Amino acid sequence: MPEIARLTGCTDWIDLDFVERQRTPERAMKLGIQLQLAGLSLRNTVPVLEEWGVERSPKAIHDWVQKADLQPTEGRSPNHVALD
Numbered sequence: 001m002p003e004i005a006r007l008t009g010c011t012d013w014i015d016l017d018f019v020e021r022q023r024t025p026e027r028a029m030k031l032g033i034q035l036q037l038a039g040l041s042l043r044n045t046v047p048v049l050e051e052w053g054v055e056r057s058p059k060a061i062h063d064w065v066q067k068a069d070l071q072p073t074e075g076r077s078p079n080h081v082a083l084d
Contacts, residue, residue, distance in 0.1 A: 024056060027052075028049055028052050028054040029064055031052070032045055032049055032056070033061075033070060036061060036062070036064075037065065037070060042058035042059075042062055043058055045061050046058055046061070
């Protein structure tokens with residue numbers, strides 16, 4: 001499973017230059033992006049971040065992925081998001 005490979009190793013490949021306000025710790029943002037790209041649903045990513053003390057909406061997590069320019073381009077349509 002290539003998605004699982006995204007959960008291992010460092011997260012230096014995730015560029016957070018788009019961040020304007022530091023409301024969320026970088027490690028939590030990178031984890032949220034990493035989980036989303038690995039295939040975890042937005043709704044299921046929220047409780048993981050809550051365990052870190054970070055409360056963000058599924059939309060906020062999706063926005064991180066989009067702004068980091070990491071939205072998947074293969075498989076599903078990259079311009080459509082399924083919120084569960």
